[in-house]
Amino acid sequence: MTSQLSAAVGPDSTDTIPHLRSLTIRRPAMSEHGLLDYITRDDSLVWARRGEGTVGFGEVARFEATGPQRFTLARAWWAAISESAQVNNPLEHPGTGLIAYGAFAFSYSSTYASKLVIPRIVVGRNEECSWITYTVADAEAPLSIEAAESELAQLLEEYSPEHELTHGTDRLVAGQISEADYMDSVRKGVSVIETGAITKLVLARDAVAELASPIAVAQVLRQLALRYIDCWTYSVDGLIGATPEMLVRVRGDIAEARVLAGTLDRATAPLGDGDYARRMLLEDEKQRHEHRLAIDSLTEQLGPLASGMDAPDEPFVLQLPNVWHLASDVRATLSAHADGSVPGVLDLAEIFHPTAAVCGTPTKEAGRILRDLEGMDRGPYAGPVGWIDTRGNGELGIALRGGVVESPTSVRLYAGCGIVAASNPTEELAESWAKMRPMREALGL
Template structure:
């Protein structure tokens, strides 16, 4: 860490490192619904897929950062917090013990504040066990299974109300970019690609859901988790959604990523054509080209950090309720550093973000162009969202298929599309609407 960054960490974190105490207790197996039984409060922190993951309640510590050093600042704060904490964790599994949920801005120039949040109570479940983690900052609070369960029961009693969907004055309106402006931006992007400046741009747009009654966040998250169970449902401090794309998962010395690039709307697919997705994605030159750019970008970044890597030669078609994607799963053994440690999930998040799949190729030049061409602040859209534990394990997806709650009755939705030389503005606009469909359905719009 540079002396300048160390000074910045010291200035931001001075007096802000609480002495946390944390205990994890194994619990009886959950029901078949898994974590959904605990998704009852609008203010929960959520990371869940296939009924596994974690749900957090309350907040005992928090760190906010912005600018180009946001990842390093958050990483340094987390390391200091973990070093000072007293953690009792007999399970020692990824996600047990002290954890923090994180959401980071897509761009260093964003006005959105990147954040790490440590919850007071965490309920978790994996393929082998269920658990509860209880974390406190007060020195006189007794850490015990009974105290943890009593606080959880009290929290669950305060469940949030649901709302009737599809009625009233709910509507979707233009965001910072209208449909016409978006198609114009796509045309300009194609011209830039034709000039040879970049080979791919991922252009995003937004729309605002204006609701007649306050949003029921827990209800929306349950809808997403049930309909899109192959995605990672997330909720971190007003950022909600269900992403199909894993930026990076770290478990010990193994890193994994799921790369998506290439999209086909299922709503417009012909009935009875079983090979439609295969033909339109796997056999389409434009889709395969877009996907290969994303794969090459990831493997180039991961290569220097790995002692071995598994990257498939052929992608597969990922089937979701709203779209099909070309997808590839990449797995790598992380190389040990000079001190014997391996990179943590936050180390890799900083290296990988932004990927070609959400920015373009080459990413640095694409990012510069997007800041001029898109005409909006993405905030946390397409930024990393997920969690980290004190052993460096964690999972961070890319914040896609979601939105940001801006008021009790206003949610800003985002979607982006990969633009290459063969792109068509009208088709890209239609694809963006398909990618907003999960949130529109969950909100009842």
């Protein structure tokens, strides 16, 4: 597929790089609810965890691309934006100043347009402070804290309505892949693994939520943020969800990732067995094997870029409301280039994506096989999603536990499972439903 590029700068769209002006100001401390107080509009851009992160409003510039060069084009566009922009940011924390929210297609062959979106207003919070960033593309527009706060107040007054539950009329229907087709794909995947061509394959499926009244995106995001506090709640241009997996976080010369592989549904756990998750995950050969493949794949890619790396030998059990996961946090100090710079978050995202945790092992061969077996376009599912700033910092999670808003009353949900030689089709189908549970619950299904 050929690459396509577009840049929009509000109503006067052009193909040139806009010259942006951006101002960041420290704000008073937020309430105990943190960013939840600002997730009130369905059209907001969101990246939040435990009340920290950012919420974006409006749009001053946009990049879109499809095809195998989507990351390369995105880096070039963002570099040009960063070079030409006038940024006044006395805080200098990662995520302050001019930022863009991003969502990238899983596959280079996808019809989904990978994108970067620069909001007009960003409200942010970290462990040290709260802030507001105001960005304009018009050279004559006022750039002041007064203008920013006035516009923000008006936006917050125009909050989106909540979804009205109408019992019996909201429903979940089959997507591109039926349950029977998915289990058949799992059987075929196991057969391929038994030939020795690959050792792991991640197969995904979809389902469509059809609602009687328009989806309340802000309400869904608040529900996800409250229920899944250890996940990163995200919303970028209709892609919404709460992911437990960090593809890569870059802060200066430090890169971090959270790798998940190995899943256990909490709904089937016996009552009163406090050791159940540890026993079924940490002591299970299939689960440990699947997790080790994902860790080895990441560290192999990260190793040549790092001067030091901390990858624990033993994973831990991550407890979420719907499932338990085997998880490992990897941290590395990035090696500097000859000019003193280090790889930025977009550089690392292209190198790491797709990970073994969402594709398979070896990744290239697994990707080729899953395109034949899945029978669907994943779109942004399992692709990078998050934010970047002008200094190479950023957080890009893997777009899991979410869906794509396809119309005011339709949301396509996705879930995938790691298939190894010991996988059982019925159990993998059940696991996929468990992974859709966060979105199903947030939608009231």
